Amino acid sequence: MSFADERDGERRRKSSEQTDSDPLKPTTQKKKRHPVPEVGQALRSAYQRTLDESIPPEMLDLLGKLG
DSSP states (O other): OOHHHHHHHHHHHHHHHHHHSOTTSOOOOOOOOOOOHHHHHHHHHHHHHHHHSOOOHHHHHHHHHHO
16 A cells, blocks of 8 residues: 555545534535526527627638548
């Protein structure tokens, strides 16, 4: 076993000790957030505008040189 392996084992022991140290302590759970429809609509709108953009002539020229 190398020195790094020994340190890794110590970390594992310490982390398991920390989680098991107080089983009666109440756990804090994050509240579920309700989706905000405005955010989803804004993202869909931005995505659609991106799809609708035309390809600049310079890009088409570069793509033509590759093919």
